Amino acid sequence: MNSVQISSLLKFDLRESFNSVLWIGYSWIYFAFQLFVYGSIISRLVVTVQNYFYFYGTGLVVLSTFNIASWSGRRFVESAHEGRLRYILSLPIGRGEFFVEQLLHGVIVNLVRTLPPVAIVLFLSGLFSISNFLSTLLVLTLVAVGVMGLMISLSVIAFKSFDIYSAIVAALSALLIRFSTISYPISSMNSVYAGASLSNPLTYGADLLRRAIGLDSTLLVSQDAALPVLLALSIGTLFLGIFFISRFVEGVRSS
Amino acid sequence: MSQTINLLRVTRVDLSYFFRTKWLILTLITLNLSDMLVVGLIYSNMMSFDYFIFFVPGVVIAGMFAAALDVGRRVHLGLSEGVSQYYLSLPLSVNAIAMAHILSAGLGGIIFSGTLLLVALVFVPKLISLSTLLMMPFMFLVSMGLGGIAAVINLFSGGGERFWAFAEGVQMAFLGLSTVFYPLSAVEKVMPFYINTIVIYNPLSQIADALRTSLAVQPITASSLILIAITSFFMLALGFLCYRHVFSKLRVQGKV
Numbered sequence: 001m002n003s004v005q006i007s008s009l010l011k012f013d014l015r016e017s018f019n020s021v022l023w024i025g026y027s028w029i030y031f032a033f034q035l036f037v038y039g040s041i042i043s044r045l046v047v048t049v050q051n052y053f054y055f056y057g058t059g060l061v062v063l064s065t066f067n068i069a070s071w072s073g074r075r076f077v078e079s080a081h082e083g084r085l086r087y088i089l090s091l092p093i094g095r096g097e098f099f100v101e102q103l104l105h106g107v108i109v110n111l112v113r114t115l116p117p118v119a120i121v122l123f124l125s126g127l128f129s130i131s132n133f134l135s136t137l138l139v140l141t142l143v144a145v146g147v148m149g150l151m152i153s154l155s156v157i158a159f160k161s162f163d164i165y166s167a168i169v170a171a172l173s174a175l176l177i178r179f180s181t182i183s184y185p186i187s188s189m190n191s192v193y194a195g196a197s198l199s200n201p202l203t204y205g206a207d208l209l210r211r212a213i214g215l216d217s218t219l220l221v222s223q224d225a226a227l228p229v230l231l232a233l234s235i236g237t238l239f240l241g242i243f244f245i246s247r248f249v250e251g252v253r254s255s
Numbered sequence: 256m257s258q259t260i261n262l263l264r265v266t267r268v269d270l271s272y273f274f275r276t277k278w279l280i281l282t283l284i285t286l287n288l289s290d291m292l293v294v295g296l297i298y299s300n301m302m303s304f305d306y307f308i309f310f311v312p313g314v315v316i317a318g319m320f321a322a323a324l325d326v327g328r329r330v331h332l333g334l335s336e337g338v339s340q341y342y343l344s345l346p347l348s349v350n351a352i353a354m355a356h357i358l359s360a361g362l363g364g365i366i367f368s369g370t371l372l373l374v375a376l377v378f379v380p381k382l383i384s385l386s387t388l389l390m391m392p393f394m395f396l397v398s399m400g401l402g403g404i405a406a407v408i409n410l411f412s413g414g415g416e417r418f419w420a421f422a423e424g425v426q427m428a429f430l431g432l433s434t435v436f437y438p439l440s441a442v443e444k445v446m447p448f449y450i451n452t453i454v455i456y457n458p459l460s461q462i463a464d465a466l467r468t469s470l471a472v473q474p475i476t477a478s479s480l481i482l483i484a485i486t487s488f489f490m491l492a493l494g495f496l497c498y499r500h501v502f503s504k505l506r507v508q509g510k511v
Contacts, residue, residue, distance in 0.1 A: 026420060030427060037431045040445045045437060048301045167278035171285040178293040188300045193293060 005093045006101045013105045024113060027064075031117045035060055049185060049219065057121040058215060059182035061114060061136070062143060062206045066182075068113055069144040070173055072106030073151020077158040077165060095246040103148060103238075110144040111137060127213045135212040142230045143205040149237025156244045181206050185219040197221075204229040261347045265355035266362065272329055273363045279325065287318040287371055291378070311375045312382070312466040313435040316394075316459055319368030320429065323398040324422055326360035327405030330498070331418055334511055343506050353406075353498035357491060360402020365395040384469035390462070393483050397462050400487035403494020404429075410497045434460040458486040 018024065035057055043053040079085050088098065118136050122128040151169065158165035179193060180202035186194050197203050198221065208226035211217065220226075274280060295310035333339040342352050369391070376382050404425060412421040432454050434442065442454050454460055461483045468475045505511050 023420065026424070030424065033427055033431060037446075038436070041437045041441050042298075044441050044444050045303075045306070046298075046301045047303045052301075163278050167281040170278060170282035174282070174285045174289055178289045183294070184297045184301060188297050190296070190300075193297065 002094070002097055005091075006097050006104070009088070009091075009093065009098070009101045010104055010108075013101070014108060017105070017109050018112070027113055028116050031060065031064055032120070035117075035120070048188060050216065051125075054121070054125040054215060055185070055210070055219065056183060057124065058210050058213070059206055061117055061121055061140065062202065062209055063177060063182050064114055064117055065110055065140045065143050065205075066147055066173070066177065066202060068110045069106060069147035070151050070169065072102070072109060072144075072148050073155065074169065076102055076152055077155045077162070080155070080158065081162050096242060099152075099242050099245045102152065103145065103241075106148045107141055107144055110140065114140055122213065125213075125215070127215070132213045136209060139205065139209045139212055139230075142208075142234050143202070146201055146205075146230060146233035146237055149234065149241045152241040153237055153244055176200055176202050181219075181221060186221050187219065201229060201233040204233075257346060258348065258351050261345055262351040262355045262358075265342055265345075265347065265352060266358045269326070269329055269333075269356060269359040270362050270366075272332075273322070273325055273359070274366075283318060283321055283367065286321075287314050288374065290314045290317070291371075291375065308379055308381070308470060309438065309467065310436065311379050312470070313463050315368050315371045315375055315466065316435050316463045317430060318371045319364045319394060319398055320401055320426065320459060322367035323360045323364030323401035324405045324408075324426065325363060326356055326402045327409045327418060327422060329359075330356055330406070330409055330501070334501075334505065339502065339505060340509070343502065349499055349502045349506060350495075352502050353495050356406070356498055357399050357402045357494055360405060361395050361399035364398025364401060365391065368394055368398070379470070381470050382466075386469040386475050387466065389475065390466050393465065393480060393487075394462060396484060396487040396491075397458050400458060400490030400494070403490040403492070403497070406494035406497035406501070410501060429457065429459055433457040433463065435463045439464075456482070456486065458483060458490070461486070 039053055039056045039060065043056060046052040049055055076085075079088075093101075115137075118133065118140070119128070122132055122136065154165065154169060154172075157168060179196040180200045181197060182202060186197055186203070189197060203221055204226040207221045208230055211220055211226060291311055291314045295307045295314065298310065299305060299307040330339070333342070339352075343349075347355075372382070372387070405422070408418060408421045408425055412418045430436065432450065434454060434457075439451070439454065439460075443451055446454070461479060465475050465479055465483065501511055
C-alpha cells in the first residue's frame, strides 16, 4: 500500500472539506440548538427516563456521527456523478488505496466535527474523563466506519440510477434513525419496534457509547452484544466496500 | 387575462416538478410517516399525557413546511438550468413569475400536508371536524408564506449546497422554536420570555395549535385566525419581493 499516494489525495480532500470554518461552526451550532432547545424541552416532558437530557445528548452525538458518515458516503457517489471519480481512477493509485483514503477522510472529518459536541455532552453529564472521552471517540469511529462502508457499498446502485440511490439512502437513513435507541430506550418500544431496533446497528452504537461512558445501564439493550455487532458491521461493510470499489466502480450514469 | 393563464401554467409546471422528484417525495413521506407512527407512539409511552394525539397535527404541519420550502430548491434549479431565463422570455411579467412560485409553494404545501392529514385521520379520527376543514385555506396561506421564506433563503444563500444548509438551519429554528412538537407550557419552563413570544407568534405554532383545537373542546378564535393570516401575508410579501428582485436581476444581467 502506497502511503504517499494516500496522503497526497487525503490532504487534497481534507483541504476541500475544511475550506470553510464557518460551515464547521454551523454544524456545532446546529448540534447545540438540537441539544439545548429540543433536548431540554422534550426532557421536561419525558417521565419514564431519569436524566433523559443526557440520554438524548449521547444519542444526538451518535446521530451526528451517522449524518457525517453518510455524508461522506454520499460525497463519494456525488464525486462520481460529477465526473471527479473518473479523473481519480485515471491516477496511478490502486483501488484499495483509494478506498482507504476515502475512509480516512471520513473518519478525520467525523472526529473534528464531533469533538466539541462529545466534550459538551460529557461535561454536562458530569462524566468527563480522559478515558471516557477516548472511548467515546473510539465508539464513534467504529460507527462512522460501519456507516461509511454501508453507504459506499450502496453506491453500486448509483451506478444504475443516481435518483434511486438518493431515494434509498434517504429512506434507509430515516428508518435506521427512528428504529433505533438513539432517542429513546428499548423499554419504551412495543415488541414490533423493539424487534426492528434490535436488528439495527445504530442501536448497538448508541448502546456501546452509553455503556462506555457509564450512563444508566438499565436502559441498555445488552451488556455484551454491542461491541461484536459493531465490529462485525464495520469489518463486513469495509470488505463489501472494497469489493464493490475494486469490481464495479467505473463511472456513473448522468441521471 | 393571458398573464393569469400563463402564471397558472408556470405554477403547474413548477408544482409538477415537485411531485416528479421521486427521491424527495419518498424522503418526505418516509420521514413524516415514520415520525408519526414511530416517534409519536414511542414518546407517548414515555410521557404522562397522550403525546401521539398532540404530535400527529405537528407532523402534518412539519410536512407542510418541508414541502412548501422545496420551492427554493426548484427556483435554484430553474436559475442554474436556464428554465427561469425561459420563463422570462414568455409574455409574463416579473411579478407574475414571482407570484407563480409563491402559489406553487402554497399548492405543494397544501397537497402534501393534505395527504398527511388524510393518513392522520385514520389514526386520530377526532381530527375529522369542521374546524379541520376550516384550517385548510389557512394552511394554504401559511404554505405560501413559507414559500416566501424559501425566497429569502434563495436570495441570501446564493443557491447550491449553501441553500440546503441555510434551509436546514431555518427549518430547525422555525420548528424548534414553535409548538409543533411540544406544548407551550413545556417551552415556558425552559426558555426565557422573549423566546416564548417568538414561539407564540411563529405561524407554525399558530397553525399547529389551530389544527389541535378540533381535538379539544374549545373552538378556534377569530383572533388566532387573523394572526395566522397577518403573519402569513407578511412572509408572503417578503418572499414575493425577494423573488421579484431575483428575477428582475436575472432579466437585466442574465444571471444572479
